[in-house]
Amino acid sequence: MNTVGKHRWTVPEDTLTLVRELARLMPDRQIARLLNRAGKPTGRGNGWTQARICSFRSHHGIAVHRASEWAERGKITLEAAAQIMDVSVMTALRMARLGIIKGRQVCYGAPWAFKTADIPAYRTRNAPQRPLTADPAQRALIFNDIESEHYDGWLLGHRSLATTTLYAQVSTAVIGRTASPFDQLHMEITPSG
The missing domain is CATH 1.10.10 (Arc Repressor Mutant, subunit A)
Incomplete structure (x- = not known):
């Protein structure tokens, strides 16, 4: 009852x-x-x-949502974290799911919340130690922890970097043997006049 x-x-x-x-x-x-x-x-x-x-x-007795509450609690959104780390939102999401950066999602579909202090700390911890080239105008492609270990596999849809490496070697060999359709064209250039 x-x-x-x-x-x-x-x-x-x-x-x-x-x-x-x-x-x-x-x-x-x-x-x-x-x-x-x-x-x-x-x-x-x-x-x-x-x-x-x-x-x-x-x-x-649950209080209404206030937009300023995130800042008062020292929290930021996934989009803000990605912007601070200078990575895409999807990369930041993968990093959060793998535990590379600490964040919290109350339930599936809810927004991710990150401590404001954790994100700049991650960026300084993973900042490049020296420039890769002597030319300051040249920008280097820098891979962070997640990309260096997993990005190639995600890009090609493989779970293992070894699988990606195997397919990359096969692809390079096949591409090297493939003739270009432009090689088969026999064109003569005659001056107009």
């Missing part, structure tokens, strides 16, 4: 905890979208809306 103060229309405890954490990261409308995509219904089995999230937060 129902206990005192409880009724059959309740939301699971994990959903309550999730909404508490998501309210610190995003506005109500985005929380509703995320919960609907995750397949977590309301207590009555309905889908979430912005109004239902607002009412749920109010009923459970």
Whole structure:
């Protein structure tokens, strides 16, 4: 039976905890979208809306999202972290998933949050020690930890760098034996006049 103060229309405890954490990261409308995509219904089995999230937060005493809260807590988004590290957003995401940079994602689909101090520390730790060329105008292609070990394999879709190396050797040999269609053209250039 129902206990005192409880009724059959309740939301699971994990959903309550999730909404508490998501309210610190995003506005109500985005929380509703995320919960609907995750397949977590309301207590009555309905889908979430912005109004239902607002009412749920109010009923459970959860504070509304403030845009400035990220900065107050010393957190930055995935996009900001990628910009600071001077890498693409996908590279930063791979680095976070592999644990190369420390970040937190409350649940799948929620935004990644990184400590503001961790990202510049990573960049200084992995900064190049010396210039690769004497010419200061020349830019060097610099691979960081993730790219030096895994980038080639990801680019070609291989799990192992050894597999990538094998295919690269085969490809080089095949390309070297392949004749260009331009070599087979017999054109004579005659001056016009």
